[in-house]
Amino acid sequence: MTVEESLFQFYQKNALELQSGKSLEGSVAWQSPSNIAIVKYWGKHGNQLPNNPSVSFTLSHARSETSIRYHYKPTRGVSLDFFFEGMPNAAFGQKILTFMQSILPVFPFLNHLHLSIESKNTFPHSSGIASSASSMSALVMCLMEIEKQISNFSTDTAMFLRKASYFSRLGSGSAARSVFPYAGLWGKTDEVPESSDEFAIPLAQILHPVFKTFRDSILIISSGTKPVSSRAGHALMEGNPFAAARYEQANKNTGDLLNALKTGDLEAFIDIAEAEALQLHALMMTSKPSFILMQPESLAAISALRSFRNETGIPVSFTLDAGPNLHVLYPENYSNEVTDFIRNELLHYCQNQSWIDDCVGSGPSPIALNS
Numbered sequence: 001m002t003v004e005e006s007l008f009q010f011y012q013k014n015a016l017e018l019q020s021g022k023s024l025e026g027s028v029a030w031q032s033p034s035n036i037a038i039v040k041y042w043g044k045h046g047n048q049l050p051n052n053p054s055v056s057f058t059l060s061h062a063r064s065e066t067s068i069r070y071h072y073k074p075t076r077g078v079s080l081d082f083f084f085e086g087m088p089n090a091a092f093g094q095k096i097l098t099f100m101q102s103i104l105p106v107f108p109f110l111n112h113l114h115l116s117i118e119s120k121n122t123f124p125h126s127s128g129i130a131s132s133a134s135s136m137s138a139l140v141m142c143l144m145e146i147e148k149q150i151s152n153f154s155t156d157t158a159m160f161l162r163k164a165s166y167f168s169r170l171g172s173g174s175a176a177r178s179v180f181p182y183a184g185l186w187g188k189t190d191e192v193p194e195s196s197d198e199f200a201i202p203l204a205q206i207l208h209p210v211f212k213t214f215r216d217s218i219l220i221i222s223s224g225t226k227p228v229s230s231r232a233g234h235a236l237m238e239g240n241p242f243a244a245a246r247y248e249q250a251n252k253n254t255g256d257l258l259n260a261l262k263t264g265d266l267e268a269f270i271d272i273a274e275a276e277a278l279q280l281h282a283l284m285m286t287s288k289p290s291f292i293l294m295q296p297e298s299l300a301a302i303s304a305l306r307s308f309r310n311e312t313g314i315p316v317s318f319t320l321d322a323g324p325n326l327h328v329l330y331p332e333n334y335s336n337e338v339t340d341f342i343r344n345e346l347l348h349y350c351q352n353q354s355w356i357d358d359c360v361g362s363g364p365s366p367i368a369l370n371s
Helices: 003-014 090-102 108-112 131-150 157-171 173-177 230-239 243-263 266-285 296-312 332-349
Strands: 025-039 054-072 079-084 113-121 183-186 200-202 215-219 317-320 326-330 355-359
Touching: 025 131, 025 173, 025 243, 025 266, 025 317, 054 131, 054 173, 054 215, 054 243, 079 090, 090 113, 090 131, 090 157, 108 113, 108 131, 113 131, 131 157, 131 173, 157 173, 157 183, 157 200, 173 183, 183 243, 215 332, 230 243, 230 266, 243 266, 266 317, 296 317, 296 326, 296 332, 326 332, 332 355
Parallel strands: 079 113
Antiparallel strands: 025 054, 054 113, 054 183, 054 355, 183 200, 215 326, 215 355, 317 326
C-alpha cells in the first residue's frame, strides 16, 4: 500500500461526513510563507511527484494570508467564492475548485459547505517568488482547521504537519516544503531514510545555528507575470537533453547541501546555491521550446554581488527561483554591510527600487480574522 492510499484510508475513517440538515457556520484564517529552494525541484511525474529531491529555506515576510468563512448548504458538491487581493478571481477560483474536488475522499465535509475564500500575498504574484507554495499551503491549513472545528478529530503536531505537507503538495509541489519552520526537504534521497516524494520533512533539527537566522533579501527585478508558468516549465523537462544529468547532480547536491547545513559550511553553501540557481535557468534555456526568465538586470546584479563578495570576503550569495528576481542570501551578522550594499549598488536594478527584506522563518500560523 502506498503512502497516498494509507493516508486516504486513515483520514476517511476519521474525517466528518456532515448529516443532512446540520446547521454549521464558522471562519478560519492562516498565514503560510513562501519558501526558496536552494537545491531546486524541476521536473515531475505522476501526481505532483518530484523527479529529484529539493531543499529549501522557509521564509518569514513573503507569505500568503488566507481566510475562509463557511456555512452549511443542503445540496451536495463543492461550492465556493474566491477573492484575491479583494477582487473576485475566476481563474484562481477554478483551480481551487478542482483541487478541492480531488481531495473529497479525505475532506468529505467539503460536499456540505459553502466557502467564501479570501487570499492575499505580501509580495508580487507570479513573478518568481513561490506564490503557489504559500497560497496552497495556507489554503490547506485552513481546511484542516475547519476539520478540527466541525469534528472531534485531531492529530499530534508531527502528523498534522505531514498531512498538511502531503495535501499542499497536491495543489502545488513546492508547497509541500512551506509548512515547516526554517527549512524542509522534499523528495526521496538515500541521505535521509525518512524522506519521501509524497511529503516534505522538517530540517530544523539538523540546522547549524547560522542558518536559523539566515537573511534573504529579495530584489524585485520585475513584478510582472512570468511568460512561462512553472507548471509548463516542469513539463518541458520531459524532453530536455540534460534531464538525466540534472537529476543525478541534484541528488549529489542534496547530500552536499545537507552536510553544509549541519556543519555551517558557508563556502560549500555558496557554491551549491549559486550552481543550482544557474543550472535551473540553463535548463529553461535548453528546453524545447526554450525560454528565458532572467533579465539583463538579473545578470548585472549577480555580477555586482560576486564582485562585492570577492572584495569584502563577506559570505553573501544568490539564488533565483523560476523568475528574474534575485534572492540575496547571507548570515544575519552581516546584515548592515549587505543591506547598505543593496541600497547603494543593487536597487537601481530593481523595478521601482523594490525589494523585500526577508529572513528564514518559523512557518505557518493561525491569524486573527478581520470582522
